[in-house]
Amino acid sequence: MPPAASRIHRLSRVGHVTQEHAQKAGFETRAIHAGYEPDPTTGAVIPPIYATSTYKQDGVGGLRGGYEYSRSANPTRTALEGALAAVEEGERGFAFASGLAAEDTLVRSVCSPGDHAVIPDDAYGGTFRLFDKVEKVWGVAHSPAPVSDVDAVRAAIRPGETKLIWVETPTNPMLNIGDIEELASVAHDAGALLVVDNTFASPYLQQPLSLGADVVVHSTTKYVGGHSDVVGGALVVRDLDLAEQIGFHQNAIGAVPGPFDAFLTHRGLKTLGVRMDRHCDNAEAVVEFLSTHPAVRKVVYPGLADHPGHAVASRQMKRYGGMVSFRVTGGEEHALRVCERTRVFTLGESLGGVESLIEHPGRMTHASVAGTDLEVPADLVRLSVGIETVDDLLADLDFALGG
Numbered sequence: 001m002p003p004a005a006s007r008i009h010r011l012s013r014v015g016h017v018t019q020e021h022a023q024k025a026g027f028e029t030r031a032i033h034a035g036y037e038p039d040p041t042t043g044a045v046i047p048p049i050y051a052t053s054t055y056k057q058d059g060v061g062g063l064r065g066g067y068e069y070s071r072s073a074n075p076t077r078t079a080l081e082g083a084l085a086a087v088e089e090g091e092r093g094f095a096f097a098s099g100l101a102a103e104d105t106l107v108r109s110v111c112s113p114g115d116h117a118v119i120p121d122d123a124y125g126g127t128f129r130l131f132d133k134v135e136k137v138w139g140v141a142h143s144p145a146p147v148s149d150v151d152a153v154r155a156a157i158r159p160g161e162t163k164l165i166w167v168e169t170p171t172n173p174m175l176n177i178g179d180i181e182e183l184a185s186v187a188h189d190a191g192a193l194l195v196v197d198n199t200f201a202s203p204y205l206q207q208p209l210s211l212g213a214d215v216v217v218h219s220t221t222k223y224v225g226g227h228s229d230v231v232g233g234a235l236v237v238r239d240l241d242l243a244e245q246i247g248f249h250q251n252a253i254g255a256v257p258g259p260f261d262a263f264l265t266h267r268g269l270k271t272l273g274v275r276m277d278r279h280c281d282n283a284e285a286v287v288e289f290l291s292t293h294p295a296v297r298k299v300v301y302p303g304l305a306d307h308p309g310h311a312v313a314s315r316q317m318k319r320y321g322g323m324v325s326f327r328v329t330g331g332e333e334h335a336l337r338v339c340e341r342t343r344v345f346t347l348g349e350s351l352g353g354v355e356s357l358i359e360h361p362g363r364m365t366h367a368s369v370a371g372t373d374l375e376v377p378a379d380l381v382r383l384s385v386g387i388e389t390v391d392d393l394l395a396d397l398d399f400a401l402g403g
């Protein structure tokens with residue numbers, strides 16, 4: 001054996017975390033090692049970007065590793081899907097071209113025309129639009145209910161028709177908290193699945209499957225990817241029959257990410273733990289600063305003792321996250337002015353990247369719910385607190401608020 005090859009052979013057996021070890025390890029170890037073992041041929045530590053649409057077969061039907069066509073499976077995506085399942089403490093992960101593609105695939109996997117879903121009354125605007133303008137036309141009805149009110153969620157169920165109880169916790173942008181254990185029991189009593197959109201918390205802060213949820217949804221565009229350079233989505237489940245249904249629809253509908261996007265998302269996931277801790281540190285400092293600022297009439301953050309979901313959040317989340325919303329004293333005009341005056345916080349949609357973002361939900365991310373029950377307050381500003389130097393963030397907000 002030539003020297004390089006013999007060294008690689010040795011390294012392939014020692015000095016890396018096997019998948020068996022990775023599955024049982026702590027969060028950060030799983031995020032870094034689960035889903036992929038160094039390439040047996042080259043020793044590549046990071047999953048290569050398999051830019052291929054098809055795979056050579058060794059005789060008709062003789063697939064190598066099950067790979068046939070990249071809509072069905074691609075090794076770069078397989079590595080990401082394995083890592084997503086591991087960090088969410090699920091059995092199977094599925095990656096999609098966007099969070100909404102994941103959501104649509106899930107609805108078509110488990111609902112038929114005539115079915116019904118309960119959705120948050122302050123859901124992400126795009127999720128509401130998906131149910132209201134797409135799934136409704138396809139025959140799946142929906143009713144909004146506050147995720148923080150288990151009785152209201154129970155009352156919104158249509159016996160025999162409700163197949164999904166869909167929650168975000170924390171919600172976007174009001175940061176309301178749903179009790180995942182209680183909601184799971186309400187869903188299961190009704191023969192429905194509990195779906196938790198875990199985008200805001202990220203798997204580092206909260207693992208809904210461990211609390212009884214059936215499906216976790218992510219816009220991996222946000223904290224999982226973490227660098228505002230890729231759009232993606234994910235579903236993670238424990239039940240293998242449900243996984244089978246989703247896997248069938250993932251391939252049949254085909255809203256999958258390409259290998260470049262899967263690579264970037266997987267790279268982001270590896271540093272999720274350290275990034276989230278800094279997001280939380282900075283968000284806590286921002287909350288403290290805003291709470292005493294004369295131009296702010298209310299700060300919304302689940303880490304505050306006066307937040308109605310504080311006790312539940314403390315039970316089911318590790319920390320309270322990097323998203324902060326606040327209402328200003330001078331109404332909508334004032335909120336718009338604050339959004340336009342920051343220099344470190346970038347005015348833009350999205351969230352969860354390393355850079356801080358500011359936005360006006362009423363005119364931006366949630367414009368699609370204007371005039372509906374899901375409308376958000378006009379004086380509300382939403383921050384995605386990034387991981388920059390915290391003093392720069394505080395000075396920027398002080399300037400924007402007119403201090």
Ligand SMILES: Cc1ncc(COP(=O)(O)O)c(C=O)c1O
Nearest residue numbers: 098099100124172199219221232
């Ligand atoms: C909570 C939440 N869920 C789902 C989505 C949709 O994800 P995507 O934009 O990746 O399609 C978003 C997007 O902002 C979101 O904030």
